[in-house]
Amino acid sequence: MTLRNLAAHKLRLALTALAVILGVAFVAGTLVFTDTMGKQFDDLFAKTGQDVAVQIRAKQVIKTDDGTDTPTVPASLVDTVSRIPGVARVHGEVNGFAALVGRNGKVVGGSGPPQLGVDWYPADPDDAVKSGRGPVRAGEVAIDDKAAEKAGLKAGDRTRVLVQGPPQDVTVVGILDRGNLMGATIVAFDQGTAQRLLVKPGRYSDITIAAQSGVSETVLRDRIARVLPSPSYEAITGTKMRKDNENEIAKLLSFIRTFLLVFAVISIFVGAFIIFNTFSMLVAQRSRELALLRAVGASRKQVTRAVLGEAIGVGVVGSTLGIAAGAGLALLLQQAFRAAGADFPGGLTFTYKPVLWSYAVGVLVTVAAAYFPARRAAKVPPVAAMRDDVAMPQRSLRIRLIAGSVVTVGGAVLSGVGLGGAPIALLGAGAALVFVGVAMLAPVISRPAVRVLGAAFPKLFRTPGRLATQNALRNPRRTAATASALMIGLALVSAINVMASSAKASVAGQVDKEFAADYMITPASPGLSPEEPAKAVRAVPGVELVTSAYQGRFKQGTDQHSFIATERPGDFVRAAKLTLRSGSANLGRDGLMVDESTATSEKLTVGSTVTARFADGGTEHLRVDGIYAKNQLLGARVLALPAYQAHSDHPAGLGLMVNTDKADAATKAGIERALSGYPNLKVQDQSDVKRSAQQSIDSFVTLLTVLLALSIIIAALGIINTLALSVIERTREIGLLRAVGTSRRQTRRMIRLESVVIAVFGGLLGIAIGVVFGVAIQHAVSDQGLNVLSVPVPTLVAYVVLSAIIGVLAALWPAWRASRLDVLKAIAFE
Numbered sequence: 001m002t003l004r005n006l007a008a009h010k011l012r013l014a015l016t017a018l019a020v021i022l023g024v025a026f027v028a029g030t031l032v033f034t035d036t037m038g039k040q041f042d043d044l045f046a047k048t049g050q051d052v053a054v055q056i057r058a059k060q061v062i063k064t065d066d067g068t069d070t071p072t073v074p075a076s077l078v079d080t081v082s083r084i085p086g087v088a089r090v091h092g093e094v095n096g097f098a099a100l101v102g103r104n105g106k107v108v109g110g111s112g113p114p115q116l117g118v119d120w121y122p123a124d125p126d127d128a129v130k131s132g133r134g135p136v137r138a139g140e141v142a143i144d145d146k147a148a149e150k151a152g153l154k155a156g157d158r159t160r161v162l163v164q165g166p167p168q169d170v171t172v173v174g175i176l177d178r179g180n181l182m183g184a185t186i187v188a189f190d191q192g193t194a195q196r197l198l199v200k201p202g203r204y205s206d207i208t209i210a211a212q213s214g215v216s217e218t219v220l221r222d223r224i225a226r227v228l229p230s231p232s233y234e235a236i237t238g239t240k241m242r243k244d245n246e247n248e249i250a251k252l253l254s255f256i257r258t259f260l261l262v263f264a265v266i267s268i269f270v271g272a273f274i275i276f277n278t279f280s281m282l283v284a285q286r287s288r289e290l291a292l293l294r295a296v297g298a299s300r301k302q303v304t305r306a307v308l309g310e311a312i313g314v315g316v317v318g319s320t321l322g323i324a325a326g327a328g329l330a331l332l333l334q335q336a337f338r339a340a341g342a343d344f345p346g347g348l349t350f351t352y353k354p355v356l357w358s359y360a361v362g363v364l365v366t367v368a369a370a371y372f373p374a375r376r377a378a379k380v381p382p383v384a385a386m387r388d389d390v391a392m393p394q395r396s397l398r399i400r401l402i403a404g405s406v407v408t409v410g411g412a413v414l415s416g417v418g419l420g421g422a423p424i425a426l427l428g429a430g431a432a433l434v435f436v437g438v439a440m441l442a443p444v445i446s447r448p449a450v451r452v453l454g455a456a457f458p459k460l461f462r463t464p465g466r467l468a469t470q471n472a473l474r475n476p477r478r479t480a481a482t483a484s485a486l487m488i489g490l491a492l493v494s495a496i497n498v499m500a501s502s503a504k505a506s507v508a509g510q511v512d513k514e515f516a517a518d519y520m521i522t523p524a525s526p527g528l529s530p531e532e533p534a535k536a537v538r539a540v541p542g543v544e545l546v547t548s549a550y551q552g553r554f555k556q557g558t559d560q561h562s563f564i565a566t567e568r569p570g571d572f573v574r575a576a577k578l579t580l581r582s583g584s585a586n587l588g589r590d591g592l593m594v595d596e597s598t599a600t601s602e603k604l605t606v607g608s609t610v611t612a613r614f615a616d617g618g619t620e621h622l623r624v625d626g627i628y629a630k631n632q633l634l635g636a637r638v639l640a641l642p643a644y645q646a647h648s649d650h651p652a653g654l655g656l657m658v659n660t661d662k663a664d665a666a667t668k669a670g671i672e673r674a675l676s677g678y679p680n681l682k683v684q685d686q687s688d689v690k691r692s693a694q695q696s697i698d699s700f701v702t703l704l705t706v707l708l709a710l711s712i713i714i715a716a717l718g719i720i721n722t723l724a725l726s727v728i729e730r731t732r733e734i735g736l737l738r739a740v741g742t743s744r745r746q747t748r749r750m751i752r753l754e755s756v757v758i759a760v761f762g763g764l765l766g767i768a769i770g771v772v773f774g775v776a777i778q779h780a781v782s783d784q785g786l787n788v789l790s791v792p793v794p795t796l797v798a799y800v801v802l803s804a805i806i807g808v809l810a811a812l813w814p815a816w817r818a819s820r821l822d823v824l825k826a827i828a829f830e
Contacts, residue, residue: 002309013314015721016278019271019714020318024362026264028326031354033333034257039349041249052238053211054221059234062553062615069615069648072203084223086215094119095205096198098187099162102151107680113183119194131155132174135190142174144186163197164529164650167677200649232617263707270485270711274718275369277481281725283377290380300378307377311370319362401444408437419780435488442480454757464746468753482722483762486715490763493708494770497792500701502778505790507693514631516577517657520689524680530653536674542667544659547571551654552644554612563637565644575657576634582606583626587640593626598636614647632785716810723814735826744819751818755811756804763803767796
């Protein structure tokens with residue numbers, strides 16, 4: 001019976017399978033893509049540093065995401081280690097920030113993959129020269145082949161490299177065969193130059209040691225560990241070094257995988273509504289058939305198994321096609337990352353995991369969604385075979401109202417706990433429960449809502465409009481289930497837009513209130529020191545003061561805090577519009593200013609001392625010289641620059657704040673000319689600062705909306721599915737309407753209007769929930785910078801219009817099919 005039903009109803013079940021295909025495609029595509037990335041990195045690590053038996057590095061006290069403030073080791077350790085028995089080779093490695101300027105005058109990379117400067121070491125196979133030669137003196141560099149291609153440079157060309165300090169005019173003397181670097185750019189200097197520009201003379205980033213034949217890396221590690229001059233340094237085996245590198249990449253891949261899978265789960269969640277709705281309608285339409293099976297001896301279990309068997313069939317077919325679609329999605333993701341600068345050579349990597357997960361998700365979700373309709377099918381009494389009507393009886397909505405209210409309230413409470421600082425997973429679980437609860441309540445809400453939405457239809461569209469409204473009201477459960485799928489996607493999009501609009505309004509308010517500089521000069525990528533650009537800007541006519549700002553981190557006990565360091569605290573107070581509550585901005589070498597909320601929470605007053613531990617392991621006893629009003633743009637701590645410089649070879653530059661006599665186009669042009677040698681610096685006035693922040697927010701919202709678009713597409717398929725099955729269910733009714741004079745055009749209009757009512761109801765329901773969620777999240781994080789609530793009414797109105805358009809498009813095929821029914825055959829249809 002299962003196989004025959006699947007064969008007999010290919011079209012209706014194919015529409016259901018589409019929801020499975022799209023949801024599974026997202027899961028499969030994400031897993032295939034991250035497996036491919038993992039394989040690429042495994043291949044890279046398999047070729048890199050394989051001869052390293054031991055590495056000496058400084059213990060990292062401060063954990064940073066951008067690699068700034070990484071402590072170094074003394075170069076004197078090279079001679080000490082080289083005398084240890086079992087050592088075959090010792091090399092002090094240097095790496096840091098170095099941005100390559102291309103032939104077009106623009107910086108290569110910087111929008112994600114790192115811009116690395118390294119020392120060239122001819123004995124290292126990783127530094128193999130593809131063409132030309134390696135750098136041997138100041139003013140010479142070798143660059144990796146991918147960077148050379150992007151920059152339009154070859155051996156012998158002159159260019160410029162940006163480092164910490166003045167830009168360096170260099171000659172490209174060689175092209176390195178660095179292989180797959182995932183978009184990173186490499187600029188190699190001779191070792192002395194690399195130390196001077198990237199770290200500090202007499203220091204290395206780390207030291208690598210190769211072992212003599214027959215000496216194990218653990219034995220050699222222990223020998224080296226005994227001669228280390230300080231507990232701030234550690235010796236690790238080459239195996240651990242490579243494993244640590246792999247773990248860092250694994251964290252990145254885990255984040256990408258989790259990020260994408262969240263949207264895959266949302267799509268599958270939406271698909272489950274469609275599957276449930278489809279099987280509910282199929283069971284209702286086949287009630288006489290199921291009753292006949294019961295009458296000739298089929299048990300309830302057999303009927304349940306037959307319906308679940310169909311669900312398994314749909315799940316298997318949908319999952320199989322979803323895996324194929326997922327491979328295509330993985331290729332699209334690969335191209336997107338290439339466009340962003342991350343290079344992915346070769347094809348996709350396929351393992352068994354995406355296949356297993358895809359079938360598990362596709363089949364289990366389909367069967368779970370079909371379970372309750374299958375149970376309902378088993379309850380059809382044999383006597384129903386003698387009835388003329390084919391629809392299952394409507395039950396009271398009272399139980400649904402009570403259960404839905406309980407689930408919605410429970411979800412809201414759980415979401416509140418998640419927003420209150422509990423694990424973010426609680427927020428997701430609470431949101432899912434809210435969606436389920438509202439979906440349970442939707443049949444109760446749909447009746448008055450549909451009446452209001454369709455109130456004008458009889459006047460505007462006459463009989464087709466009245467019939468469309470009545471069709472949507474006829475089965476509130478079906479209408480609600482169809483609308484609920486669209487509700488979820490639009491709720492999430494609406495919530496994101498409320499938060500984004502609030503974030504943009506908050507940033508604009510903060511810039512107006514908390515920023516007094518006329519111009520902000522910021523680097524496009526981390527790592528550039530503001531010192532040299534500051535000298536150039538100070539020489540521009542009309543510039544009153546230039547204040548440099550650095551960003552760093554220190555530990556206070558077990559807590560890690562970020563801070564801004566500045567060389568001229570008094571000027572900084574003016575440029576940043578800091579309002580001092582007590583004390584002064586006259587910071588000594590070890591001076592510190594904190595905001596009043598930090599002072600209150602940590603019980604600090606002017607004159608208090610804070611013990612800070614920096615990235616190099618050293619400590620400073622910082623004296624609180626001033627307390628200022630909370631400033632969301634600049635954070636909670638401002639530090640005197642000397643204290644930071646004492647513990648960092650190259651402090652991380654945040655930017656420059658510039659105050660001028662007159663902030664006009666001529667002054668801005670003068671500053672830009674002064675910074676022409678720094679193509680990765682951006683000069684922004686206050687309106688530019690706002691616009692830049694708002695564009696970043698808009699870009700992120702666009703990304704999230706694109707990822708959520710799949711769930712909206714699945715919801716549109718659900719409307720198509722519901723209308724198509726509804727047309728089948730109402731075949732005789734449509735035939736009778738046609739027989740009494742309804743035209744094909746009126747029939748199509750009736751189906752379209754019914755679709756529009758359902759879609760707009762789902763859209764309004766989703767937008768209402770999204771606004772509530774957005775407002776709740778904004779309120780929960782208002783003390784973290786999102787302090788202005790802004791509801792983007794025009795955008796939300798556009799989503800309502802979009803819902804109507806989705807309704808029209810979803811109805812095109814079902815409406816056409818209904819209008820093409822043969823009248824006589826339709827009247828005789830059972």
